[in-house]
Amino acid sequence: MSDNHLLILVDGSSYLFRAFHGLxxxxxxxxxxxxxxxxxxxxxxxLYDEYQPSHIGIVFDAPGKTFRHEMYEAYKSHxxxxxxxxxxxxxxxxxxxxxxxxxxxxxxxxxxxxxxxxLAKQAVESNMQxxxxxxxxxxxxxxxxxxRLIDTMKMKITDYQNVAERFKVDALRAxxxxxxxxxxxxxxxxxxxxxxxGPKTAAKWLSEYHDIAGVIANQDxxxxxxxxxxxxxxxxxxxxxxLTQIKLDVPLxxxxxxxxxxxxxDTEAFSALCKRFDLTQLLTKVLGSExxxxxxxxxxxxxxxxxxxxxxxxxxxxxxxxxxxxxxQSLRFTFEVLSTSTAITETELIGVSFSTELGKAYYLPLRxxxxxxxxxxxxxxxxxxxxxxxxxxxxxLDILPLVDVLPTLKAxxxxxxxxxxxxSKMARHTLARYGISIENLTDDxxxxxxxxxxTANKHLLADAVEKHLQYKLTDSETLLGKGxxxxxxxxxxLDKARLYTCERVDFINRLANYLLMRVNAMPGLNRVYHDIExxxxxxxxxxxxxxxxxxxxxxxxQSQAMQIKIDALEKRAYELADETFNINSPKQLQQILFDxxxxxxxxxxxxxxxxxxxSVLHELAKNHELPQIILENRxxxxxxxxxxxxxxxxxxxxxxxxxTTYHQAxxxxxxxxxxxxxxxxxxxxxxxxxxxxxAFIAPPGYCIMASDYSQIELRIMAHLSQDSRLLAAFSQNKxxxxxxxxxxxxxxxxxxxxxxxxxxxxxxxxxIYGMSAFGLAKQIDVSRSEAGQYIENYFxxxxxxxxxxxxxxxxxxxxxxxxxxxxxxxxIPDITSKNVIRRNAAERLSINAPMQGSAADIxxxxxxxxxxxxxxxxxxxxxxxxxxxxxFEVEESQIDAAKSLITQxxxxxxALSVPLVVDTGLGANWDEAx
Numbered sequence: 053m054s055d056n057h058l059l060i061l062v063d064g065s066s067y068l069f070r071a072f073h074g075l076x077x078x079x080x081x082x083x084x085x086x087x088x089x090x091x092x093x094x095x096x097x098x099l100y101d102e103y104q105p106s107h108i109g110i111v112f113d114a115p116g117k118t119f120r121h122e123m124y125e126a127y128k129s130h131x132x133x134x135x136x137x138x139x140x141x142x143x144x145x146x147x148x149x150x151x152x153x154x155x156x157x158x159x160x161x162x163x164x165x166x167x168x169x170x171l172a173k174q175a176v177e178s179n180m181q182x183x184x185x186x187x188x189x190x191x192x193x194x195x196x197x198x199x200r201l202i203d204t205m206k207m208k209i210t211d212y213q214n215v216a217e218r219f220k221v222d223a224l225r226a227x228x229x230x231x232x233x234x235x236x237x238x239x240x241x242x243x244x245x246x247x248x249x250g251p252k253t254a255a256k257w258l259s260e261y262h263d264i265a266g267v268i269a270n271q272d273x274x275x276x277x278x279x280x281x282x283x284x285x286x287x288x289x290x291x292x293x294x295l296t297q298i299k300l301d302v303p304l305x306x307x308x309x310x311x312x313x314x315x316x317x318d319t320e321a322f323s324a325l326c327k328r329f330d331l332t333q334l335l336t337k338v339l340g341s342e343x344x345x346x347x348x349x350x351x352x353x354x355x356x357x358x359x360x361x362x363x364x365x366x367x368x369x370x371x372x373x374x375x376x377x378x379x380x381q382s383l384r385f386t387f388e389v390l391s392t393s394t395a396i397t398e399t400e401l402i403g404v405s406f407s408t409e410l411g412k413a414y415y416l417p418l419r420x421x422x423x424x425x426x427x428x429x430x431x432x433x434x435x436x437x438x439x440x441x442x443x444x445x446x447x448x449l450d451i452l453p454l455v456d457v458l459p460t461l462k463a464x465x466x467x468x469x470x471x472x473x474x475x476s477k478m479a480r481h482t483l484a485r486y487g488i489s490i491e492n493l494t495d496d497x498x499x500x501x502x503x504x505x506x507t508a509n510k511h512l513l514a515d516a517v518e519k520h521l522q523y524k525l526t527d528s529e530t531l532l533g534k535g536x537x538x539x540x541x542x543x544x545x546l547d548k549a550r551l552y553t554c555e556r557v558d559f560i561n562r563l564a565n566y567l568l569m570r571v572n573a574m575p576g577l578n579r580v581y582h583d584i585e586x587x588x589x590x591x592x593x594x595x596x597x598x599x600x601x602x603x604x605x606x607x608x609x610q611s612q613a614m615q616i617k618i619d620a621l622e623k624r625a626y627e628l629a630d631e632t633f634n635i636n637s638p639k640q641l642q643q644i645l646f647d648x649x650x651x652x653x654x655x656x657x658x659x660x661x662x663x664x665x666x667s668v669l670h671e672l673a674k675n676h677e678l679p680q681i682i683l684e685n686r687x688x689x690x691x692x693x694x695x696x697x698x699x700x701x702x703x704x705x706x707x708x709x710x711x712t713t714y715h716q717a718x719x720x721x722x723x724x725x726x727x728x729x730x731x732x733x734x735x736x737x738x739x740x741x742x743x744x745x746x747a748f749i750a751p752p753g754y755c756i757m758a759s760d761y762s763q764i765e766l767r768i769m770a771h772l773s774q775d776s777r778l779l780a781a782f783s784q785n786k787x788x789x790x791x792x793x794x795x796x797x798x799x800x801x802x803x804x805x806x807x808x809x810x811x812x813x814x815x816x817x818x819x820i821y822g823m824s825a826f827g828l829a830k831q832i833d834v835s836r837s838e839a840g841q842y843i844e845n846y847f848x849x850x851x852x853x854x855x856x857x858x859x860x861x862x863x864x865x866x867x868x869x870x871x872x873x874x875x876x877x878x879x880i881p882d883i884t885s886k887n888v889i890r891r892n893a894a895e896r897l898s899i900n901a902p903m904q905g906s907a908a909d910i911x912x913x914x915x916x917x918x919x920x921x922x923x924x925x926x927x928x929x930x931x932x933x934x935x936x937x938x939x940f941e942v943e944e945s946q947i948d949a950a951k952s953l954i955t956q957x958x959x960x961x962x963a964l965s966v967p968l969v970v971d972t973g974l975g976a977n978w979d980e981a982x
Contacts, residue, residue: 182778
């Protein structure tokens with residue numbers, strides 16, 4: 053059962069020792085020990101197969117001492133040397149884990165527990181569930197409402213309800229585990245503790261006195277020999293606690309939770325290790341007959357033979373002249389731009405690779421070597437991995453000066469040849485910094501892959517090549533290294549750079565053959581790709597480059613005001629609870645709300661514990677102030693950390709503006725996502741969210757114009773369902789919510805109250821998301837039977853909607869996907885699931901996806917057309933796209949003309965059975981304009 057918000061963290065070091073000491077001692081045919089390797093891999097595979105998490109990390113202790121050894125010299129000092137039969141299995145085990153695609157993490161100076169604790173904290177703050185797989189009960193201190201432990205050998209879960217059971221004591225909370233361990237000590241790690249204090253005594257003290265501070269304060273009340281021991285050794289409790297407490301703030305510069313997902317299998321390395329250690333079953337299970345890594349043209353020719361390769365390095369004027377002649381005479385060529393960063397105002401060229409036919413490619417390096425005194429530089433490879441180059445003693449590179457080749461490059465990219473690449477938006481940004489414009493760019497293979505199947509996990513070149521062509525490209529980390537030892541592509545051996553870059557551009561060419569043939573063969577996908585997505589790239593690139601002006605002084609004021617309010621809310625929460633507690637701890641909140649205040653349990657977690665999620669807090673807030681205070685505090689804290697504090701930090705010095713990155717190939721529905729910063733989720737309904745929008749300002753002489761499609765998904769529902777009443781309502785420009793209220797409640801339209809209109813609005817929007825009677829009842833605060841009657845009344849009045857919903861769900865069940873108005877395919881993997889909950893969710897998705905996807909298509913078409921209309925007008929700049937809204941900077945002298953042009957273009961972008969309506973607002977900032 054897959055969980056899209058589950059991070060599994062595997063304590064690899066715990067696995068390793070348990071597998072070695074607890075499982076049979078096996079050897080390969082060559083006599084090498086294999087028991088630990090087989091045991092660890094088996095446990096990881098079992099765990100992954102059982103939970104199918106969205107994110108996973110395998111964490112091992114790094115070699116060498118940690119900060120705890122500096123704190124206490126005797127820490128783990130009496131442990132015997134590691135068994136040689138175990139030692140010799142560690143390195144191949146780590147290689148095997150990496151070759152299988154599992155993210156492997158080792159951080160020097162700390163223990164695996166500290167890395168796990170830090171990642172778990174980050175994940176919980178990102179609203180993820182965390183499952184820590186370990187045999188080490190010390191990690192129980194990390195348990196809260198979002199974090200659990202699992203012992204994979206026993207498949208036993210430990211959550212905050214059974215912490216005491218895990219330690220075999222009568223009572224113990226997760227937040228007491230550190231104090232418990234400090235009192236008891238640990239002979240295995242040589243942590244002193246208090247002599248003669250065992251688990252039961254420590255748990256009894258903590259039950260009575262809550263924590264170590266309480267034990268110390270009441271030390272004179274503890275009698276007998278045990279009390280004497282406590283008082284005699286009380287000074288070492290602080291050290292014991294420091295040694296047992298897991299760090300939650302370990303610097304992880306090369307580890308990002310979003311990147312903790314399965315990577316592509318390194319087929320060659322994996323196969324070699326499986327053969328070496330006789331892992332035949334694992335090899336067959338994971339690979340089957342895949343990935344033979346031959347250079348095959350996999351475009352569909354069943355008789356295709358391996359292709360010979362000719363990869364050429366271009367470092368002389370003669371070679372460059374020959375290449376330019378070839379490219380100027382070609383009708384079509386493939387290229388890839390290699391740059392130092394994805395920050396569009398800072399990125400610099402490393403080089404360009406070209407391919408004119410399968411198997412033939414050229415690499416033109418353009419990055420000059422760093423001077424010996426140059427500071428370290430961060431760089432980002434073409435797959436988005438950030439690395440750092442040491443500046444000392446860079447090798448000399450024999451390359452052509454950029455100034456010498458730039459005029460010819462401008463001519464090459466400006467000629468009439470058809471051009472294709474992978475991620476053309478970033479290529480346009482980089483080349484534009486050098487005055488190079490890409491003309492006649494016909495294909496972006498990243499976008500072709502996305503259109504072919506938008507639900508694929510990743511749309512990166514290496515993943516696409518392995519998936520479609522069964523070939524594994526050279527790994528960038530293998531070539532360039534990672535972390536502090538990483539180097540720039542321009543600073544490695546030129547021959548290695550040639551092979552790496554030429555292979556990539558060659559396989560862009562091969563992948564193009566595979567994907568374009570399939571996309572072009574399907575009329576719907578052909579239209580989406582050629583008529584919507586490809587023309588849209590330039591509009592998106594221009595919007596990113598325009599950037600947005602921010603009022604940093606206003607944001608600073610808002611941050612200060614928010615902090616004052618956050619502090620006041622926190623203080624009020626403590627007053628209501630009559631104690632201080634961690635507002636962000638689900639476990640502590642559960643104890644306050646349900647155990648102390650006795651509030652009713654609204655719903656339970658899958659494990660049967662009282663839930664404290666946001667929906668529960670909203671329900672409890674109806675009858676008690678504390679849940680409402682918690683909600684307000686969390687909301688303000690999130691706004692402050694995500695926006696008012698963060699936005700000034702991402703202003704680019706070169707422009708004085710923020711430049712969000714729009715991801716065109718991420719969401720399954722075709723909608724854009726944005727990052728660094730994310731502008732899609734700034735709330736509009738809250739006062740604080742609107743205040744943040746006030747900081748998005750126009751420069752002097754300009755105003756902000758926001759043009760937003762009105763009720764676009766309801767209009768799309770009318771078009772798709774062809775329901776006569778819906779069509780008539782929109783065609784007559786009626787208030788659809790008032791009409792729906794009149795129909796459902798059987799009232800004249802002029803007698804519909806504001807509350808009845810609100811309920812009708814909830815029904816209109818709820819049904820297009822497949823909302824059930826139960827969900828509607830909760831939203832509009834009526835009984836389930838009453839909500840069910842409203843839905844029945846709705847379908848009686850709008851039978852076309854009911855018919856559409858039934859037909860689209862049947863369509864999805866038969867074909868496994870649904871389509872937008874324009875032919876974009878949206879796959880619904882769980883539509884035939886045997887799990888009722890997942891299947892019902894898939895049915896709801898099948899109803900909504902065509903509307904959401906069609907809305908995404910429409911805004912892309914409109915944005916492209918608007919961009920083309922204003923491309924040469926410096927007085928109108930498109931600066932944002934947020935869902936169904938386009939935001940502009942407009943010169944004050946052009947306001948009327950711009951409003952007319954943009955409104956007409958957006959309303960006439962596509963022809964539906966009902967009119968599209970655009971609401972346009974103006975103001976000095978985004979809030980005023982919305």
